[in-house]
Amino acid sequence: MRFEHDEWAEISELVGRLMRFYDSHLHLCECRRPDQIVSLMEFNETALLSAGIDRATSMKTLELSKLFPKTVVPFIGVHPSEAKGDDASWVQDVMTVAAGIGEIGLDPRYSGSTRDQLRIFEEQLGYAERARKPVQVHSRGAETECLDALGRYELVSVLMHWFESERLLGTVRDRGYYVSLGPAITQSKGLRRIAAAFDGDRLLTETDAPVSFRPLDGSQGPFLVPTVVFELSRVRRSTFEETRLQCEENAERYLHLGKG
Numbered sequence: 001m002r003f004e005h006d007e008w009a010e011i012s013e014l015v016g017r018l019m020r021f022y023d024s025h026l027h028l029c030e031c032r033r034p035d036q037i038v039s040l041m042e043f044n045e046t047a048l049l050s051a052g053i054d055r056a057t058s059m060k061t062l063e064l065s066k067l068f069p070k071t072v073v074p075f076i077g078v079h080p081s082e083a084k085g086d087d088a089s090w091v092q093d094v095m096t097v098a099a100g101i102g103e104i105g106l107d108p109r110y111s112g113s114t115r116d117q118l119r120i121f122e123e124q125l126g127y128a129e130r131a132r133k134p135v136q137v138h139s140r141g142a143e144t145e146c147l148d149a150l151g152r153y154e155l156v157s158v159l160m161h162w163f164e165s166e167r168l169l170g171t172v173r174d175r176g177y178y179v180s181l182g183p184a185i186t187q188s189k190g191l192r193r194i195a196a197a198f199d200g201d202r203l204l205t206e207t208d209a210p211v212s213f214r215p216l217d218g219s220q221g222p223f224l225v226p227t228v229v230f231e232l233s234r235v236r237r238s239t240f241e242e243t244r245l246q247c248e249e250n251a252e253r254y255l256h257l258g259k260g
C-alpha cells in the first residue's frame, strides 16, 4: 500500500500536523514486507535509519532508500555476526550514497574469531573517519573493547545502539557519543536508569526491528517508537512532546554533523 501525495496531503490536513518520530536503528531488510512497513511509516512521517548486516542487506537497504528517499536513511556495513574471513572493502566502494556505516561492532556471542571481528570493525571505523560518516555500533558483551577501538579513530558522530553498560556511561558521555533506547526500556530497570542518567541531548529512539518484544504482545516494528518516547518522557519527567522533539533534534544532529 502506498499513499499518493495528494491523498497524503488531504489526510494530513484532516488530522493536523503530524509528529515526526525517528527509529534510529532497525533492519528493514530483515523485516517481512519492508516496503509496506515503509509506506505506513512514510504516512506517519517516521524516519527509519535502517542498517544492513552484510553486503546483500546493505545493497537492499540502499535500494529501499531510493524508493523511499523521505523515509529510509540507509546505513551499510558488516555486523559482528557476519564478520568472518573477508574484508569489508565493498563498504568503501558504495559508502558515498549511504548516510552512515552500521551496524558494526563486536560481540563475543557470535561464532567466528574475535580477531576477525575487531579487524573488520576497525576497517569500517577507518572508512567512517575518512568520509566523516556517522556510525551505529553494536557492543553487546564487548562494551570496553568497542570503546577502546572507537577511541583510536576521529569519528564525527557515534551511536551506541541498545547500550547496556551503566559502568561505562561516563566514558560514552565524555566522548559526546549518542545512546539509543528501544522498546526493551519498558521491561528493563537498567535501561530506565540509563535513560534517566544520560544527557537528554544525546538520547535517540530505536526499535532494532525485527527484534520482537513479548511483553508488548510480540509486537515489532517502527510503530513502537512512540511507546519508547512515552516511556522516556516518564523516566525523564518531561512531557511526551518535549521528549519527542528532543529526540528529533538529537537524531538530526547525529545524522548531519558530518555535513559541515
Ligand SMILES: [Zn+2]
Residues within 6 Å of the ligand: 025, 026, 027, 051, 103, 208
Ligand atoms: Zn541491530
